[in-house]
Amino acid sequence: MCALRAGPRRQRWLIHFQEQVQNILGDRLRPRGYVGHWLIVAATVALAAVSAIAVGAQPADILPPGVTPMDVDPLAAEPLETDATPAHAPFAEDIPGLDYTLTITGTEDPDLLRIFDGVSLLRELRDRPPRTFAGLLRRIEEDLDRFRTVLRSEGFYGGTVDFEVDDEADPIEVRITVSPGEPFGLTRYDVTYVSVNDVPPPTTPSLEDLGLSIGMRARAARVVTAERRLIDHLINDARPFAQRTDRRAVVDHRDRSMTVDVFVDPGPPAGFGPATFDGLDRTKLDYVEQWIDWNVGEPFRQDSLDDVQSGLVGTGLFTSVVVTHADALDADGNVPVTVSVIEDKPRSIGGSIGWSTDRGFGGRAFWEHRNFFGRDEDFRLSADVDQLEQGGRIEFVRPNFKRLDRRLFATAQASRVDTDAFEGFTGSLETGLEWPLGGNWFASAGGLIEYSNLDDGESRQSSVLGGIPLRVSYRGADDDLDPTKGVRFDLGLTPFAGQSGTATFFHLTEIATAAYYPIDQRRRYVLAGRTRIASIVGEETSVIPANRRLYTGGAGSIRGFGFQLVGPLDAANDPIGGRSALELTGELRARIWGNFAVVPFVAAGNAYDRSLPDFSEPLRWAAGLGLRYHTPIGPVRLDVAFPVNRRPDVDDRFQFYISIGQAF
CATH class of the missing domain: 2.40.160.50 (membrane protein fhac: a member of the omp85/tpsb transporter family)
Structure with missing residues (x-):
């Protein structure tokens, strides 16, 4: 039996060494089946041991080097990329795929298990088994990264993901163990306005309006959604140029908490400018102007532009309706609006x-x-x-x-x-x-x-x-x-x-x-x-x-x-x-x-x-x-x-x- 077990950082070393040995010996040993496979595994273990001596082992309860108990920007998402064995690798047509089974253990949370199943590359490519053991390990490594991303996005910033492989079983058994740990809570969410040249500054919606509450699980999606709601609030509060300039999210592993500071440039306050229609042919101007529900100078609201677009689309007269506002204020402090349409055949x-x-x-x-x-x-x-x-x-x-x-x-x-x-x-x-x-x-x-x-x-x-x-x-x-x-x-x-x-x-x-x-x-x-x-x-x-x-x-x-x-x-x-x-x-x-x-x-x-x-x-x-x-x-x-x-x-x-x- 060959059972491999690795911690989060050492897993990458194993896969890296496995691939290097595969590159050196794989092509020559591949026709000999499992003889070559066992030599590759032995070489990999030897190289990993040498590397462990050189680098030094890290106890499981110690944070990785360079990472303090305060993790900055835990909301940064990692891309989920598909990594599959090339279809035209040498001798690929002569080697059967390595069938495997996947078991996810360590948690009984049905929501987490559903998400893991949805993002798992091992599940997605189950009907296309890899042709090499290194290819299987690459899929496992990809799943480990994806599962860690899921844990962070669900508020489990101290969670760990581990794996075991039993390649003596038929099919090969892959077991991924997820230990979510305790969820982290949101303890502070502050908004700071930068470049505010007017008095008073814009109003900030309540945490409830942003979909947040102090003490809630610090899910990444909820925090990011709150930013979008904040910007939408400002755009509908006469700030058409509002944008986030920075975000600082800090996770404290000592008390399992997250604090978030959001920095926003609200831009200058603006009123509605005149509306111009472009692309009208058969349609009368006075008819489409019915959807303009503002007067020049009234406080700008993005919702009004959205209503114009949805209303004109609903008429069925146009194949395209695009409603935009200017990139800058006019001399009166207003933002002009342009409605561009393409008429359909009547x-x-x-x-x-x-x-x-x-x-x-x-x-x-x-x-x-x-x-x-x-x-x-x-x-x-x-x-x-x-x-x-x-x-x-x-x-x-x-x-x-x-x-x-x-x-x-x-x-x-x-x-x-x-x-x-x-x-x-x-x-x-x-x-x-x-x-x-x-x-x-x-x-x-x-x-x-x-x-x-x-x-x-x-x-x-x-x-x-x-x-x-x-x-x-x-x-x-x-x-x-x-x-x-x-x-x-x-x-x-x-x-x-x-x-x-x-x-x-x-x-x-x-x-x-x-x-x-x-x-x-x-x-x-x-x-x-x-x-x-x-x-x-x-x-x-x-x-x-x-x-x-x-x-x-x-x-x-x-x-x-x-x-x-x-x-x-x-x-x-x-x-x-x-x-x-x-x-x-x-x-x-x-x-x-x-x-x-x-x-x-x-x-x-x-x-x-x-x-x-x-x-x-x-x-x-x-x-x-x-x-x-x-x-x-x-x-x-x-x-x-x-x-x-x-x-x-x-x-x-x-x-x-x-x-x-x-x-x-």
Whole structure:
């Protein structure tokens, strides 16, 4: 058995001598396998012994020469470099790698062990074993340095790291013993301002604001982060040129303490100067100036510059936004600001296609201009066509209307419809405003005028309605086409009044929710659920225009049943529609291989003639299985669904759906 054990300093001597002997003898001895290895080890031990006599041994409890009990600048980080045996060393192709195992002992702290595993070169290169014993020792030495750096960064400045190698075992056993010792505490943190020519000097944030406290473990990362917070505080306190000039961190091994002195040049106080925009072409200057929330001369704040950048990036108008301030003050003691942008192309065209057994083939095409008048207006023309409905739509959206975050929208649409429930023409105009309520909450209000001429199987009726759509929504999902986490909530209240054969007044209330819960951290397995409940009060079903009645069934509600077929039916088994509806859906989205996923799902619901679900008819249940192929623009969806409590004379045995995007 050959077991090597070395202290922190002597480990480098062993590796150095091993490499020197390897250089002298290795090439000649390498073809002879372990004979050469044993000679190298023997020579190494002999050279190490001679060196130990010449230099003199150091007891383990004595600090290395040149290091006093007061270690200065213990926060200086050492680079973590990868050191691997060259792939094309002599005879490398003839020598198998030296397999090894690694055991880390000496501490049961799970956080430390996790960090050690994360930085260990021996762990990282475990599947690429070294071809020489010297290569293995180099990896060990690298890990020892990394582990010492970890100990210091975690506040264990008196900790030691040692190792043992059993090269007689197969595979070779490497044991690294870490003795963290007691953690060191922060006993003082002082900030000194240099080159302060003004009175009074800048304010210093409290230790709590810097993320520090006296007595806390002296973790290097916390101390360095405190410096960044200090500089950020000064930059946001009218000191745009603040910078750290020096730091003195002293560790006292006698009482296991750290003291830190930070020296900062705060620079002169400054106010905001004028803002200049560079790179504008189609975009109007007065529109982007909305994000400038300061007046010339007001105290400088870096946060305001960051807000300008994030706000302009959020418009989607620019491929690049860079906000900078000048390197010096102007004659008035202010710092000018420059906003440099590169505009994105504003026009795009697109489309999608789909197919389902209840609606047949269908598609959508659109043309869009995202900066129509130069103030971020979205103007969109679209057409939707399938076997049941053909229509067109014009949409106009003006973001940041009169103030930031308020959205003006207007929509005009017309369509020709021919379903089992009704056939005819509908057209509408709608406009309104949407604004944030805080967080992910939004509200909107507007006006709606709608005309329809429809035949519901009983009679043809022309209707004119006016409505006031009011809506509150919560948008907490992480993606529109493929959500994996979060919640959506939508509450809509719309009173309608108008003429539909007779004077008509009714009120529509609709609540829809969707929730997404990732089972694993990578979000490859997601539980998703959706509910919808709707109610109409004020008129009988027969008085309400057919297109405003409530229906369920189809791809967007209860997969497995035909479009609008779940609910009241007439003598010919055509849907009548109702005044209340309930829908429930749950599914598991499981990405089982690469971009492919399977989605088992279940759905239930029904529509009722009364204003609230009375369950005079049972819920209609369906179950199915879907396939997904995930693409950059969203998942391609293929679903097949089967009605569980099928009505023999009404429902087909299954339904197919093909489209882009998740079902909800």
